Amino acid sequence: MDTCEKRRKILQVLQARARLTAEQIGDRLQLPAAEVAALIEAMEADGTLLGYRALVRPEAAGNGEVRAIIEVEVQPEREGGFDRVARAIARFDEVRDVYLVSGRYDLRLEVVGDSLQEVALFVASKLASIQGVKGTATYFLLKKYKEAGFVLEKGEEYERLKVSA
Amino acid sequence: MSGSKSPRERVAPHISCLPRSGIRDFFDIVSEMKDVISLGIGEPDFVTPWRMRESTIYALDHGHTGYTSNLGLTECRKACCEYVETYFGASYDPFKECIITVGVSEALDLALRALLSPGDEVIYHEPCYVSYAPTVRMAHAVPVPVVTREEDGFALRAEAVRRQLTPRTKALLLNYPNNPTGGDLTADDKAALARLAVENDLIVLTDEIYSELTYGERSPSIASLPGMHERTIFLHGFSKAFAMTGYRIGYACGPQDLIEAMMKIHQYTMLCACGFAQETAIEALRKGQKEMAAMRDEYEQRRNVIVKRLNELGLHCFMPKGAFYAFPRIAETGLTAKDFALTLLRRKKVAVVPGTAFGPCGEGYVRCAYATSMKDIETAMARIGEFLQEIRAGK
Numbered sequence: 001m002d003t004c005e006k007r008r009k010i011l012q013v014l015q016a017r018a019r020l021t022a023e024q025i026g027d028r029l030q031l032p033a034a035e036v037a038a039l040i041e042a043m044e045a046d047g048t049l050l051g052y053r054a055l056v057r058p059e060a061a062g063n064g065e066v067r068a069i070i071e072v073e074v075q076p077e078r079e080g081g082f083d084r085v086a087r088a089i090a091r092f093d094e095v096r097d098v099y100l101v102s103g104r105y106d107l108r109l110e111v112v113g114d115s116l117q118e119v120a121l122f123v124a125s126k127l128a129s130i131q132g133v134k135g136t137a138t139y140f141l142l143k144k145y146k147e148a149g150f151v152l153e154k155g156e157e158y159e160r161l162k163v164s165a
Numbered sequence: 166m167s168g169s170k171s172p173r174e175r176v177a178p179h180i181s182c183l184p185r186s187g188i189r190d191f192f193d194i195v196s197e198m199k200d201v202i203s204l205g206i207g208e209p210d211f212v213t214p215w216r217m218r219e220s221t222i223y224a225l226d227h228g229h230t231g232y233t234s235n236l237g238l239t240e241c242r243k244a245c246c247e248y249v250e251t252y253f254g255a256s257y258d259p260f261k262e263c264i265i266t267v268g269v270s271e272a273l274d275l276a277l278r279a280l281l282s283p284g285d286e287v288i289y290h291e292p293c294y295v296s297y298a299p300t301v302r303m304a305h306a307v308p309v310p311v312v313t314r315e316e317d318g319f320a321l322r323a324e325a326v327r328r329q330l331t332p333r334t335k336a337l338l339l340n341y342p343n344n345p346t347g348g349d350l351t352a353d354d355k356a357a358l359a360r361l362a363v364e365n366d367l368i369v370l371t372d373e374i375y376s377e378l379t380y381g382e383r384s385p386s387i388a389s390l391p392g393m394h395e396r397t398i399f400l401h402g403f404s405k406a407f408a409m410t411g412y413r414i415g416y417a418c419g420p421q422d423l424i425e426a427m428m429k430i431h432q433y434t435m436l437c438a439c440g441f442a443q444e445t446a447i448e449a450l451r452k453g454q455k456e457m458a459a460m461r462d463e464y465e466q467r468r469n470v471i472v473k474r475l476n477e478l479g480l481h482c483f484m485p486k487g488a489f490y491a492f493p494r495i496a497e498t499g500l501t502a503k504d505f506a507l508t509l510l511r512r513k514k515v516a517v518v519p520g521t522a523f524g525p526c527g528e529g530y531v532r533c534a535y536a537t538s539m540k541d542i543e544t545a546m547a548r549i550g551e552f553l554q555e556i557r558a559g560k
Contacts, residue, residue, distance in 0.1 A: 013466070027473050028466035158212065163192040163205035163516055165295045165344075 006031060010039055011048070018052040057152065058144055065112045066140065068119050071105040072127070073135040082106055085132040094122050105137070116140065183299050187522030191506065195516045202545045204533040205516040207344065209408040214456035217409065220448035224441035233440045235432040237265025237416070241443040244450040245416045253373070254389035255399060257418040264424050264431060265438045269374050269402040269415040274300050276370050276398045276417060279426035280336055281306035288329050289338035290321040291524030292345050294372070297338060309334070312526040315483050315494070319348025323357035330365055337362055339387065340372040342379055345523045345532035346492045347485020352384035359390040368423070369397045375488040377406035377457060380465045395420050406457050407449040412442040464489050467535040467542055474546040475533070478553055489536040492520065496529035498556050506531055512555070513548040
């Protein structure tokens, strides 16, 4: 395995299980723990690994947040296209994700707030007023069924035969 | 009543002489116990990927519940032959050289019954899957095991086969990657076996059920080697790589005369394989590669962990090249494979299968399936560690 391949494999493991230790990752990939730790550190430093976050059942952490998907229509600019507006939007803490997308509108955001009013106010006063934003559409999220590959409602477990050939 | 005849033997002798599977005994004990971590399970812990289950539901929803042709759905045979050509380098005509069966188990039974006359001999390797010798016997033929050894990576060597050849040797049965050892054949091993088969006019049955679960380079199938198309029956299925054990769906590819002979038995005994399982198989072959690769990658990581742990515990373990079994040597504990497995189960509630379930030469080994969660593997390894300490302390 060359370094590039090692980095890729480590990232794949971390994407599924971010809490594994360098030793555990090393055991899975047949790499020394020290080497895994060094590669992870290097990837954290060079911005390949952006961070680690727990996937939590809504409300379980008690921060009772309201989430909304917001579509934003943007007037592209001669220099930089959508970048200036996208970066301006991304600076707000309320904004969790910003994507430039193909289709009917241009930017797709996910925004969080403590209440409907807070999110609505953010859209009206902060977002819509950015120069270059032509229009917005806000969709409040009502219920989450699946996040990052995890289905929130567990089905029943099917038990295999305990010993088989 | 006086003068009555002594009662006739009700069960045919060639059946009554079949031994009970060593796995069966174990299964009965484990079933009665609670909180057992089982490393004894020879099937994926992944549920069949949704892509495939959804196509089953679609088939049922549209009323596809009838018989199919004896050989199986044309589209399913085409999908199998395309797949075998792409990934195994052997080409078959879906109309004449392919039959869809109820798992590889049925395909193997058909092949053996089609080939063997009473007294014919079939050479195969041990340790091996539990059904080989009984299936040969049920075809009124003679199973001729050849012992494979850890120092050879549990590969079957052509010279060892050569020593067992007799004028009655009809076929050579291979299963690589291997259950229970995880051993595999190199390209050279396959070439040597192929040459031997050609020289001695043997039919080769290759059970490829674990082929996708090869970690590292996979050498071309023996079916693709020169002179082998006409004498190889390629057996494959969906149970392991596609996590479809319960669908009971498999297939055989081979020369027309042999597939035709197998089809005769199949049409009178099975009629056809389950139609909606065949439709699911098409989906698996044509669209299920990504799901399969994800499962294989996870097995590979588990393999790396379980083999490292076993060796750390002092149970020497060969690094498996494929399948999802580790086959550590337990002889140094002073226990027989059966006693090791039974005592471990009673004391620590960890189920492993004694190597002897896969042939007498499995003595000194146990099979640990890593088709179970990493968490269970780690817990099982910790418990085996405690168990070994107790034994070493003479308890």
